[in-house]
Amino acid sequence: MNDFSYITPTRYIFGHGAEEKVGKQAVVNGMSNVLLVYGKGSVVRSGLLDRVKAALADAGVSYVELGGVQPNPTDDKVYEGINLGRKEHVDGVIAVGGGSAIDTAKAIAGGILYDGDFWDFYAGKAIVEEALPIGVVLTIPAAGSEGSGNSVITSHDGKKISLRTDMSLRPKFSCLNPELTFTLPPYQTACGICDMMIHIFERYFSPTSGVEVTDRVAEGLIMAIMTEAPKVMSSPVDYEARANIMWSGTLAHNGLCGTGRAEDWTSHFMEHEVSALYPEVAHGAGLAVMVPAWMSYVAKRNPAKVAQFARRVLGVTEADDLRAANNGIERLREFFTSLGLPASLTSLGVKASDIPVMVRRLHENKGAVIGAYVPLVAQDTTAIYESAL
Amino acid sequence: MNDFSYITPTRYIFGHGAEEKVGKQAVVNGMSNVLLVYGKGSVVRSGLLDRVKAALADAGVSYVELGGVQPNPTDDKVYEGINLGRKEHVDGVIAVGGGSAIDTAKAIAGGILYDGDFWDFYAGKAIVEEALPIGVVLTIPAAGSEGSGNSVITSHDGKKISLRTDMSLRPKFSCLNPELTFTLPPYQTACGICDMMIHIFERYFSPTSGVEVTDRVAEGLIMAIMTEAPKVMSSPVDYEARANIMWSGTLAHNGLCGTGRAEDWTSHFMEHEVSALYPEVAHGAGLAVMVPAWMSYVAKRNPAKVAQFARRVLGVTEADDLRAANNGIERLREFFTSLGLPASLTSLGVKASDIPVMVRRLHENKGAVIGAYVPLVAQDTTAIYESAL
Known part of the structure; x- marks a missing residue:
């Protein structure tokens, strides 16, 4: 810690x-x-x-x-x-x-x-x-x-x-x-849910060890959001579900989950370049695409924390870390899709030809090497954008 | 909520x-x-x-x-x-x-x-x-x-x-x-761990429904404490474990786990009467005895939340709520004992003949009916003290 x-x-x-x-x-x-x-x-x-x-x-x-x-x-x-x-x-x-x-x-x-x-x-x-x-x-x-x-x-x-x-x-x-x-449109509700989940991820997927307490709090918040999200989608005036989502969104980003550890905002930064170039892309929708793509890529080099997430939060029982991680990422993708969120950059209207622009801007803004859980250079971020198409 | x-x-x-x-x-x-x-x-x-x-x-x-x-x-x-x-x-x-x-x-x-x-x-x-x-x-x-x-x-x-x-x-x-x-004596370390766990319990065992987010945060904190506690007991200079316990103790009681729900401080109040009469009894040690006794008693009338705790935190798989609750309470008792904490009032030197005094003072101080998860009168609290002997 x-x-x-x-x-x-x-x-x-x-x-x-x-x-x-x-x-x-x-x-x-x-x-x-x-x-x-x-x-x-x-x-x-x-x-x-x-x-x-x-x-x-x-x-x-x-x-x-x-x-x-x-x-x-x-x-x-x-x-x-x-x-x-x-x-x-x-x-x-x-x-x-x-x-x-x-x-x-x-x-x-x-x-x-x-x-x-x-x-x-x-x-x-x-x-x-x-x-x-x-x-x-x-x-x-x-x-x-x-x-x-x-x-x-x-x-x-x-x-x-x-x-x-x-x-x-x-x-x-x-x-x-x-x-x-209560009156938020479903897509905006879903984008918000994704955004708050990823505020937790960016703190959770950290290279810092010895942070069991904030890991468990973060995992608990994610589980609560994933339990309540389908309720607000199917019943937008469910007060309790809306209340749980609202309070989760605040706790996700008030810094609690980041105490005592290095954070890694790479997928947020990668999404920022998407919505900067395509302003019609909602931040949460862009994240629903970029985060699983980022997770798949970094899990290959450092599967442990992604596997922990898959097991503790998503109920994956697979013993091998990389396989557990990949199973978890698949479940996460399915969860986002179930909320009506996109699964690819292409479906958001993003063109492959713009990837070099986004990569250039990303590293101009954030440096040649970005990220803490797995440090990434332009070759890596290019591969992540490409895998998200 | x-x-x-x-x-x-x-x-x-x-x-x-x-x-x-x-x-x-x-x-x-x-x-x-x-x-x-x-x-x-x-x-x-x-x-x-x-x-x-x-x-x-x-x-x-x-x-x-x-x-x-x-x-x-x-x-x-x-x-x-x-x-x-x-x-x-x-x-x-x-x-x-x-x-x-x-x-x-x-x-x-x-x-x-x-x-x-x-x-x-x-x-x-x-x-x-x-x-x-x-x-x-x-x-x-x-x-x-x-x-x-x-x-x-x-x-x-x-x-x-x-x-x-x-x-x-x-x-x-x-x-x-x-x-x-690092230099805290083992018994004091254990008493502190028990105290912080019970600060979470007193908020978690609530009659308020629709609080998934604070339930999950509370469960996460308890899980973290139970993971780190054996480490600090066996290796008192384990910095990471001590850090997790210390931060957990703060989060357990800064109010976060109580947001949006009625709390129930019955077992704390019952312990206060024990240590008021027997000042040599450490608060955490008294709690290690009183809390499982209280849980066993209230689970008979309202097992649902105790069963949720048993399943989510302690890995109990029993389908019946009351049985799940009782299995969980047994595991909790074993956990406290494993830290060197007492399992009975008798082992703390408390005499059965003092129970009427503690019950009288308890209800004088806190009213004829105490508690929210299950409201209790003198007959109930007497039975709880007796079961804890």
């Missing part, structure tokens, strides 16, 4: 009507005039935004609005939010939505208090020392941004750039009402 | 030399002159206290000392600490030790800022609105107080009274160095 320093200071308000607590939580966290960040469409149409505004008004908290955040959020909305927030002297940022709204809110919360360009944080040129307090009303369990200190923003030239902070960009509070997820 | 509000804002500094960070963490958390709370003997003899003092001095933090905290800590040390802390104008309290030192530090940190008697908090007459910041250097993985908002203090007339706060008494930081636990 590696040494670590870990803090997760977000207050989770979980359950029925959680969004109605947003006003009180804003006040408790020192907010009196907030920037409300949201996407477009559903949060407005559903009446959620109006309920959030009413809760803020009831608590005496004023607000200005930044709507229209897009999936794979871009820097233009961040700049717009920083300018608006400064002009209106906001003292807090509240996101209403999923990962895109939350990640944008985080970039704004850090950027408003920073003299330079907010991209400095994402480029590793500056550390987010302070940020306005951030609140969340979550509508999509997937990205886990409601409990993390992370944010992913896409630049003008199509690069998805991740920022990870220790504490400064962790929300002060997150309101999680499973009922708000 | 029940609605919940949950926050765990403690920074965990985990690993080699974690105690050396105590000075920096004190400063980060606004401390400049702290009350150092510790027991007697081992933290002094081992040189740990000197290292902590040096780390504080290096960071420019001054300190006054309150040593001599006893196991099952009593209110006299709390009053002494409150008086000393006020006189010396301390702005933080740092515990060096296990649950007794930490629980005492918490009572002091809340009491110093409170005009009335600190017992008001424990008697439910007042809520801890504010407290001095609390820091921890942990030496005994067991009580989980390093990550909880809870504190247990024993009154002059021998009552162990628990206080649970939402956030105000949660430590700001806890330094967890597994090496500090």
Whole structure:
């Protein structure tokens, strides 16, 4: 087990009507005039935004609005939010939505208090020392941004750039009402489930040994997600199942499963290059393809942990590690397919001729050698993309 | 799943030399002159206290000392600490030790800022609105107080009274160095392992349904503890095993496993009456006896969750719930015995003639009906104590 320093200071308000607590939580966290960040469409149409505004008004908290955040959020909305927030002297940022709204809110919360360009944080040129307090009303369990200190923003030239902070960009509070997820379309629900599972994988498939406790917690979370996922797919208004998925999505990415070990985000990074080039590809859908492809490739060199996963989580009984690993990967593929997720890049519209571009960008962004569970060079990542076609 | 509000804002500094960070963490958390709370003997003899003092001095933090905290800590040390802390104008309290030192530090940190008697908090007459910041250097993985908002203090007339706060008494930081636990005597190690397992049980054996995610996390933690426990017993300086046990002890009691469900602390309360009457009985040893006795009794009325535990955690394959439950309880007893823990109250020196006293006190303290998984009256708790003899 590696040494670590870990803090997760977000207050989770979980359950029925959680969004109605947003006003009180804003006040408790020192907010009196907030920037409300949201996407477009559903949060407005559903009446959620109006309920959030009413809760803020009831608590005496004023607000200005930044709507229209897009999936794979871009820097233009961040700049717009920083300018608006400064002009209106906001003292807090509240996101209403999923990962895109939350990640944008985080970039704004850090950027408003920073003299330079907010991209400095994402480029590793500056550390987010302070940020306005951030609140969340979550509508999509997937990205886990409601409990993390992370944010992913896409630049003008199509690069998805991740920022990870220790504490400064962790929300002060997150309101999680499973009922708000009843109306999520099935494909989006499935993509979210895949995304949260892979947030756990990226920590679980680690070269660090002696981490039985976080292994078992990670395996437990995956098992819970795999038990509850078919329920939400077949019965979208099953409160308990939605609640289990929602809370799993937060625990998947608040850092708990990563304590004490090296992580390996290779398949996430490989997917980022797919959806950067093909913006219509949902992150979770791209992951459903890339992760089994990555697992198959790395299992050949280092099957042990994949075999452990196959045995403990998927009930594989095969004694040989590589065979157990491959059986498990097959079951995982079947699970993703059963949720309606794609099994190949081709089915997502990705062309073989674009693989060299994705490989080039991947290694430009992340270095010549990427990965910890199995370090990979361009030859390897090319083979993985090709196997995923 | 029940609605919940949950926050765990403690920074965990985990690993080699974690105690050396105590000075920096004190400063980060606004401390400049702290009350150092510790027991007697081992933290002094081992040189740990000197290292902590040096780390504080290096960071420019001054300190006054309150040593001599006893196991099952009593209110006299709390009053002494409150008086000393006020006189010396301390702005933080740092515990060096296990649950007794930490629980005492918490009572002091809340009491110093409170005009009335600190017992008001424990008697439910007042809520801890504010407290001095609390820091921890942990030496005994067991009580989980390093990550909880809870504190247990024993009154002059021998009552162990628990206080649970939402956030105000949660430590700001806890330094967890597994090496500090290498020298724990085997019996104390075993008692700690039992204590942390039962912190999970008290949340797991709940009447609340629809909590697959926290069930799986709880089961994972128990499995990890049961895997690592024999290693630390046979090889006390096994760093990885000690690290897994230490981190498990924190996660067992920081509230994670209780999110979204009713808890049932009956067996803890029943043990408290044992060790209140027989102060020489270690809490974990008393639990090793009381918990299987409690489980056997409640399984007759409600076997389902005990059977789930037996099957998922202990590998029991029996189809009938009650039989599965009983098989599991038998395996659990064997596990505790294998650690050198007692299997009966008699072996702890408890007399049958004291059962009526313990039952009377139990229900005086906790009400005529106690428990959530299976509600119990005096007739039931009498039968459980008798079965544990």
